[in-house]
Amino acid sequence: MKNSRTIPMTHSGSKNNVNKPRNIYQRMFHEFKEKQLGYSTIAIIGQSCLGSGAAMVLLMGETDMLLKMIVLFFVTIFCMAFNGAVLAQLKPMTTFNLLILSVVFSTLVILAHLI
Secondary structure (H helix, E strand, C coil): CCCCCCCCCCCHHHHHHHCCCCCHHHHHHHHHHHCHHHHHHHHHHHHHHHHHHHHHHHHHCCCCHHHHHHHHHHHHHHHHHHHHHHHCCCCHHHHHHHHHHHHHHHHHHHHHHHC
16 A cells, blocks of 8 residues: 555545535525526526416416416516516525525416416
8 A cells, every 4th residue: 555646535624525415496596696697687688588488378378367467467576577687687596586486486377277
């Protein structure tokens, strides 16, 4: 082993793993928070397209008109809430949670009307 060319390993590297977020929500939020300006710009485009797709699928569906308008109201409000949070430069946690809420609700509306 005296002539070995391997790098000596220490076990002190395990201390760095303590600061890393453990679940996917925390990792995604940490990434969003670090680069909020870029991710907010991309997210506005993506969630607006998803919200408009949800509105289109909803209006093309065969459900009751009152129910359509109520669900369309919520799709619009959630999308506008995220866009407003970005424009108002709210805290990253609020903006990120509104993004998730908007994307999940629009996706559920699309899936509910396609099935």
